[in-house]
Amino acid sequence: MTTRVGIIGATGAVGQRLIQLLDPHPEFEVAALTASEDSTGSTYEEAAKWRISAPIPERVADMEVGETSPEAIPDDVSLVFSSLPSSVGAAVEPAFCEAGYIVSSNSSNGRADEDVPLTIPEVNADHIDLIEVQRDRRGWDGALVKNPNCSTITMVPPLAALEEAFGLERVTVSTLQAVSGAGYSGVTSMEIIDNAIPHIGGEEAKMETESRKLLGTFDGAEVEWLDARVDASCNRIPTLDGHLENVWTDTVAEATPDAAAEAMGSYPGLDLHSSPDRLVHVFEDPKRPQPRLDRDRENGMAIAAGGLQPTEGGIQFNCLAHNTLRGAAGASLLNGELLLENGYL
Ligand SMILES: NC(=O)c1ccc[n+]([C@@H]2O[C@H](COP(=O)([O-])OP(=O)(O)OC[C@H]3O[C@@H](n4cnc5c(N)ncnc54)[C@H](OP(=O)(O)O)[C@@H]3O)[C@@H](O)[C@H]2O)c1
Incomplete structure (x- = not known):
């Protein structure tokens, strides 16, 4: 069975790479896409200025882009990949964590916080358990995990x-x-x-x-x-x-x-x-x-x-x-795979 995932900030350079890497993925299935209010209500194909040489995956092209808020994400989604500008990430990512979602984020907000795991799985996979410290401190059911710049x-x-x-x-x-x-x-x-x-x-x-x-x-x-x-x-x-x-x-x-x-x-x-x-x-x-x-x-x-x-x-x-694969979309996807492997999803 695959884990259903959302992408917030799905229409940008990194969001597009996430869509590419998740089409298909043996463990994850894209179930929700969000972007700014300029894109909300459009299909993904209409909203995204697609810049990758491979075509937009058919299943995703017709999906509706939702508003970037936890209410727009179905309850059976447990993992949300974030590729929002960092000012927007700082404002909305904590609300997703509070609502119970685990957020694997590319945005720079919070990367240096002492209770936020910043991980490259091959280098410091053990830091992922900082999630326990974070949950104790912040009282979240969800969690915030970052990949570096x-x-x-x-x-x-x-x-x-x-x-x-x-x-x-x-x-x-x-x-x-x-x-x-x-x-x-x-x-x-x-x-x-x-x-x-x-x-x-x-x-x-x-x-x-x-x-x-x-x-x-x-x-x-x-x-x-x-x-x-x-x-x-x-x-x-x-x-x-x-x-x-x-x-x-x-x-x-x-x-x-x-x-x-x-x-x-x-x-x-x-x-x-x-x-x-x-x-x-x-x-x-x-x-x-x-x-x-x-x-x-x-x-x-x-x-x-x-x-x-x-x-x-x-x-x-x-x-x-x-930079947009290993350095961004692939990095947060790998963190998602690490979260799954370590029983957080
Ligand atoms: N590009 C890289 O190589 C790279 C590498 C590492 C980390 N990062 C980080 O990853 C994040 C995304 O970068 P990017 O290059 O993909 O940026 P981008 O191309 O500008 O895309 C930004 C995304 O966020 C959405 N967005 C913008 N303002 C919003 C708002 N107020 N509310 C909701 N959604 C909003 C945009 O939606 P619309 O299409 O509707 O505007 C778009 O989907 C940034 O934090 C960046 O620093 C990027």
Whole structure:
């Protein structure tokens, strides 16, 4: 039997990817879609400016888009994926949790809260049990679970491998981020064609805090964040999908490029439906990974790494992930699969 799920913010860039990934899915069935009041009452096909090359799944095309409130979600739905702008998520997600729904959310609101699990299942699945602390504190029957920002997801699996093998003291990252990361109305063509923008509002701070929470240790009551300094500089470039990042690390124990490549390439995956067979694909060719060539590996769910070089205190590398798949829709879907596996649904 499949679990019936809803998608709130279903018509945007991430919502569309969720629809794509859920068509079909062996464990989940889409039962409700919501968006802004501009879309309410229209069919999904009318409301969504569909930008994916595969057609809108037939079953979803004719579904009516509802209002974004718990009352619009059928009672037999237990899991709601949220791809709302964070200001809207902050206002409405708690109401869904209070009404008993488990919300697996892409929005940045609440990611740093101490009782909100922020998870990449392959990296810190155990943090999901922070739900118990959250329910005790907030009195919710439902729960709020977050996946990190797309640029953070790209670098954290390779960093987790380095942390486990050598320990991390310091991380510095500079990103080259695709336009789809800003959502459909985020960056105009006049701003980005023949251009690059050396700042993405709020993104640097998210990379610096979320990575330390993800790589932290959960003791059953709270997450102790990784004690390492992280500095980020974020750049928007005119690629469509796929965030490429240049990362410099200082490690506690000495690391060689070969040992670091071995640690990344052998970092264990999970057996969830949407997890890739191999989480981190490591290239020897220093010109890889590249967004156009490598973002779709393993249905867009694998992380690609390359360009490993020694530095004075550690290792330098490049990494890449598909920002709307691994970095957003696929990330919250994986969290949904983890919730199911761990008996929360
Ligand atoms: N794009 C990425 O790579 C990425 C990666 C990680 C995380 N995220 C996060 O995921 C979330 C969604 O991003 P996106 O790129 O998909 O944004 P988007 O393309 O702008 O889509 C936003 C969605 O929210 C709906 N919405 C907007 N205002 C609303 C309101 N007041 N009430 C109810 N629904 C409302 C929109 O409905 P209408 O169509 O009716 O306007 C649309 O369905 C954001 O929080 C973003 O930061 C995005």
